[in-house]
Amino acid sequence: MTMFFELSDEHKAFQERVRTVTKREVTPLVEESERSEVFPTHLFRILGREGFLCLRCPREYDGPGSDKVSECIFVEEINRVCAGIGSSVMVQGGLATDPVLLSGSKELRQRYLPPAARGEKIGAFALTEPNAGSDVGGIQTTASKEGEGFLLNGTKMFITNGTICDFVTVAATTEPGRRGGGITLFVVDSDSPGFSVTRKLRKLGNHSSDTGELSFHDCYVPREKGIGTGEGEGLKVLEETLKSGRITYGARSTGIGQAALDATFSCVTQCWRQGAPLSKSQAIRFAVAEMVVLVETMRTMAYRGAWLYDQGMASMKDASVVKLFCTESVQQVVQKAVALQKRSGLVKENPVQRFLRDARLFKIPEGTSEIQHLIIAKELGL
Amino acid sequence: MDFSLSAKQKNLQWAAGEFARGEFQPDLAMKLDQAGDFPESVWKKACGLGLIGVHYPREFGGSGLGIFETVLVTEALSRVDAGFGNVLASVDAGSEIILRFGTPEQKEKILPPLTKGDRRLSVAASETEDESDFTSSPTKAEKRTDGYILRGTRRFIPNAPFADRFILLCHEPGEGMVTLMVGKGQEGVGVRPIEKMGLRLTPSGDIDLREVRVSFENRVGREGEGGLHFDHYHQERGLRNIAEALGAAQGAFDRAMQYGKQREQFGRRLSQFQIIRHKLAEMAAGLNVVRSLTYRAAGDYDRERLTPGSLAIARMEARNVLVRSVDEALQIFGGYGYMSDQEIERCYRDAWALAAELGTEEEQKDVIAREILGPPSVNAK
Numbered sequence: 001m002t003m004f005f006e007l008s009d010e011h012k013a014f015q016e017r018v019r020t021v022t023k024r025e026v027t028p029l030v031e032e033s034e035r036s037e038v039f040p041t042h043l044f045r046i047l048g049r050e051g052f053l054c055l056r057c058p059r060e061y062d063g064p065g066s067d068k069v070s071e072c073i074f075v076e077e078i079n080r081v082c083a084g085i086g087s088s089v090m091v092q093g094g095l096a097t098d099p100v101l102l103s104g105s106k107e108l109r110q111r112y113l114p115p116a117a118r119g120e121k122i123g124a125f126a127l128t129e130p131n132a133g134s135d136v137g138g139i140q141t142t143a144s145k146e147g148e149g150f151l152l153n154g155t156k157m158f159i160t161n162g163t164i165c166d167f168v169t170v171a172a173t174t175e176p177g178r179r180g181g182g183i184t185l186f187v188v189d190s191d192s193p194g195f196s197v198t199r200k201l202r203k204l205g206n207h208s209s210d211t212g213e214l215s216f217h218d219c220y221v222p223r224e225k226g227i228g229t230g231e232g233e234g235l236k237v238l239e240e241t242l243k244s245g246r247i248t249y250g251a252r253s254t255g256i257g258q259a260a261l262d263a264t265f266s267c268v269t270q271c272w273r274q275g276a277p278l279s280k281s282q283a284i285r286f287a288v289a290e291m292v293v294l295v296e297t298m299r300t301m302a303y304r305g306a307w308l309y310d311q312g313m314a315s316m317k318d319a320s321v322v323k324l325f326c327t328e329s330v331q332q333v334v335q336k337a338v339a340l341q342k343r344s345g346l347v348k349e350n351p352v353q354r355f356l357r358d359a360r361l362f363k364i365p366e367g368t369s370e371i372q373h374l375i376i377a378k379e380l381g382l
Numbered sequence: 383m384d385f386s387l388s389a390k391q392k393n394l395q396w397a398a399g400e401f402a403r404g405e406f407q408p409d410l411a412m413k414l415d416q417a418g419d420f421p422e423s424v425w426k427k428a429c430g431l432g433l434i435g436v437h438y439p440r441e442f443g444g445s446g447l448g449i450f451e452t453v454l455v456t457e458a459l460s461r462v463d464a465g466f467g468n469v470l471a472s473v474d475a476g477s478e479i480i481l482r483f484g485t486p487e488q489k490e491k492i493l494p495p496l497t498k499g500d501r502r503l504s505v506a507a508s509e510t511e512d513e514s515d516f517t518s519s520p521t522k523a524e525k526r527t528d529g530y531i532l533r534g535t536r537r538f539i540p541n542a543p544f545a546d547r548f549i550l551l552c553h554e555p556g557e558g559m560v561t562l563m564v565g566k567g568q569e570g571v572g573v574r575p576i577e578k579m580g581l582r583l584t585p586s587g588d589i590d591l592r593e594v595r596v597s598f599e600n601r602v603g604r605e606g607e608g609g610l611h612f613d614h615y616h617q618e619r620g621l622r623n624i625a626e627a628l629g630a631a632q633g634a635f636d637r638a639m640q641y642g643k644q645r646e647q648f649g650r651r652l653s654q655f656q657i658i659r660h661k662l663a664e665m666a667a668g669l670n671v672v673r674s675l676t677y678r679a680a681g682d683y684d685r686e687r688l689t690p691g692s693l694a695i696a697r698m699e700a701r702n703v704l705v706r707s708v709d710e711a712l713q714i715f716g717g718y719g720y721m722s723d724q725e726i727e728r729c730y731r732d733a734w735a736l737a738a739e740l741g742t743e744e745e746q747k748d749v750i751a752r753e754i755l756g757p758p759s760v761n762a763k
Contacts (some may be wrong), residue, residue, distance in 0.1 A: 201722075346738055
C-alpha cells in the first residue's frame with residue numbers, strides 16, 4: 001500500500017534530456033521568433049528526431065510509445081522556455097494527431113502519424129469558428145456527401161499552425177440543421193483544392209506560434225479521411241481529444257509559472273529598494289511564497305491528471321479541474337511577477353512581460369474558464 | 383454633502399469626451415502602437431482646445447481650474463482610449479513641480495509653451511524610488527561656481543525620446559536632494575529609446591547624463607528641497623494616473639458591454655448569461671468605488687487636505703479594479719479579445735503599463751500603514 005508522488009527514474013531522465021535539448025535547440029530561437037512572429041519550422045524535425053513531438057504515439061508509427069506524463073514533462077519544459085513555440089509543438093502531439101491516434105483507421109494512422117512524430121509534417125486542429133467558440137455544438141462548417149467522400153464548406157478561426165500546417169484535423173457537421181448533430185472529423189491535406197489560409201492573425205502573446213484563419217470552399221475529402229463517422233462518434237472523439245488537451249494545459253501553465261518564479265527569484269535577490277534587497281521585505285517574501293504554493297499545486301494537479309489519463313481513469317471533470325485551476329492560477333503568478341518589477345517589468349527585453357501576455361491566452365482555448373466551470377458542474381450531475 | 387458635478391464640470395467632461403471620440407481613431411492608434419510612435423497631430427489639436435494645463439493659472443496659459451477638473455478631463459480621454467489619454471496626460475509631466483516651486487520667470491518660460499503644444503516636458507524621479515532599478519546609478523550633482531555638473535543614468539523615463547526639457551531629482555553631496563532641469567540636446571545628455579509592452583504611444587527611454595553642465599537658473603527651489611518637490615510631484619501626478627486608470631477601466635467596461643450585448647453563443651446573447659451579467663456587474667461596482675475614491679481625493683487635493691494614505695487607497699483600488707476589469711473584458715471577448723485587431727488587446731497591455739505607473743499594492747499598503755500606525759521602527763517592540 002504505497003502512494004508515489006515522484007516521477008519515475010525514467011521520467012526524471014527524460015526530464016533531464018528535455019531540459020538539455022530545449023536549452024540547446026529552443027532557447028536560441030526565442031528572441032527572433034518572438035520578434036518576427038514566425039514559427040521556426042525547422043524545429044519540428046529537430047524535436048521529432050529527439051522523439052518529443054508525439055509522445056503517446058506507438059513505436060509502430062515511429063513515435064516513442066511513451067505516456068501522458070512524459071508529454072506533460074515535455075510541455076512544461078518547453079513552455080518554461082517559450083510558450084509560443086510550446087503552443088505549436090503541443091498541438092502537433094495533442095489536438096492535431098490525437099483524433100487519428102485515438103480513433104483513426106489503421107490507414108489514417110499509417111499515413112499521418114509517422115511524419116507527424118518525425119516532425120516532417122506539421123499538423124493543425126480546426127474546431128473553432130467565427131461564430132462558434134465556446135459553443136462547439138454551434139459549428140457551421142458543413143460536410144456534405146459527394147461521391148465517395150465529402151465536400152467541406154466553412155471558416156475556421158484562431159487555428160494554431162494554421163498558415164504553416166501540412167495537414168489539418170477539421171471538425172464539420174453532416175447535419176447542419178441539427179444543433180450539435182452529425183459532428184465528424186476529417187484530416188485534410190493543406191494542398192487540397194478548396195482549402196486556403198485566409199489570413200495570419202496577430203495576437204497579444206504567443207507571438208512565436210502561428211495562428212491563422214482557414215477557409216474550406218467545396219474542399220473534397222475522401223470518406224477514408226473521416227474519423228468518427230458513425231452517429232455521435234465524432235463528438236466522442238472530440239471530447240477525448242479535448243480531455244487530453246485540457247490536462248496538457250496544466251503542464252503548459254506550470255511551465256510559464258515556473259519561468260515567472262525563476263525570474264522573480266533573481267529580481268528580488270538582485271533588486272534593491274530603500275537600502276535593502278527586495279527579498280528582505282516581508283510582503284515580498286509572502287508574495288514569493290504564494291507564487292511557490294501556486295506553481296507547486298499547479299504541477300501536482302497537472303501530473304496527477306496525466307497519471308490518471310495514463311491509467312485510463314481520467315474523467316472530463318478531472319481534465320476540466322486541471323485546466324481551470326492551472327490556467328487561472330498561472331495568471332496570479334505572472335501578474336505578481338510583472339507587478340513586482342514595475343516599469344522595468346514591461347520593457348521588451350524583460351521576459352516577465354512576455355509571460356504575462358502569453359499566459360493570458362490560457363483562460364480561453366480548449367474551453368474557456370467559464371466553460372470549464374460549466375463542465376465541472378454538469379459532470380457532478382447538477 | 384453633494385457628490386454631483388456642476389454644469390460647468392459636466393460640460394468640460396463632455397467636451398473632452400467629444401474630442402476623444404472624434405480624434406482618437408482606432409486605426410491610427412493601432413498603427414502608432416505597432417510602431418511605438420507619438421501622435422503629433424492629436425496632441426497639437428488637444429492643445430488648441432485647451433486640454434493641456436486645465437489646472438494651470440490663466441496667466442500661464444491654463445484654464446485656472448483645479449486638479450479635480452484635470453481629473454475629469456483625463457478620465458474622459460482615457461475612457462475613449464487609454465493610449466491617447468496617457469499621451470495627453472504625460473506631455474507636461476513635471477509641470478507639478480514648476481507650478482508649485484518654480485520662480486515666476488521659470489513658470490513664464492516653461493508652462494505656456496506646454497499648453498500651446500510647442501514644448502513637451504518630462505521628469506525623472508528619485509533614485510530611492512523604483513523607477514531606478516538595480517541597474518541605475520544615482521544622478522550626482524556636483525556644485526561649481528557657475529552651476530552644477532551632473533552625472534548618472536535614469537531609466538524608463540516616459541517621453542524621454544522627444545521631451546524638450548527634463549526635470550531631474552539629483553543628489554548633491556552635503557546638501558541632500560536638489561531639483562535641476564536639463565534641456566534636450568544639451569551637451570552630455572543622451573537618450574536611449576526603450577521598447578515597452580504597453581502605452582506605446584508615449585515612447586519611453588533611458589537618459590544618460592555625462593558631465594552635463596546646469597546653470598543656477600535651471601535649479602528649481604532651494605538645495606535640499608528636492609525630496610519635497612518630488613513628494614508633491616508624486617501626489618499630483620498620482621491623481622492624474624488614477625484618473626487615467628479609472629478612464630481605462632471604464633473603457634474596458636464599455637467595450638465589454640457593447641460586445642456582450644451583441645455576441646451570441648448557444649443561441650443567446652452573452653449578456654443574457656448569468657455569469658457574464660455578474661462579471662459586468664462586478665466591473666460596474668469596481669468603477670463606482672474607484673470613481674468615488676478618485677473624485678474625493680482630487681477634491682481633497684484642491685482643498686489642500688489630501689493625505690498620503692487616502693491617495694494610496696485610491697491608487698491601490700484603481701490599480702486593482704483596472705487590472706481586473708480589463709482582464710474580464712478580454713475574457714468576455716474570448717478568442718477575439720486576444721487578437722491584435724481588437725482594441726481590447728491593446729487595452730490589456732496599456733492597463734498593465736498604467737498599473738506599473740500606479741505602483742505596487744505593497745507600496746500603497748506601506749503608505750496606508752504609515753498613516754494609521756506611524757512609521758515602522760526597527761527597535762520598537
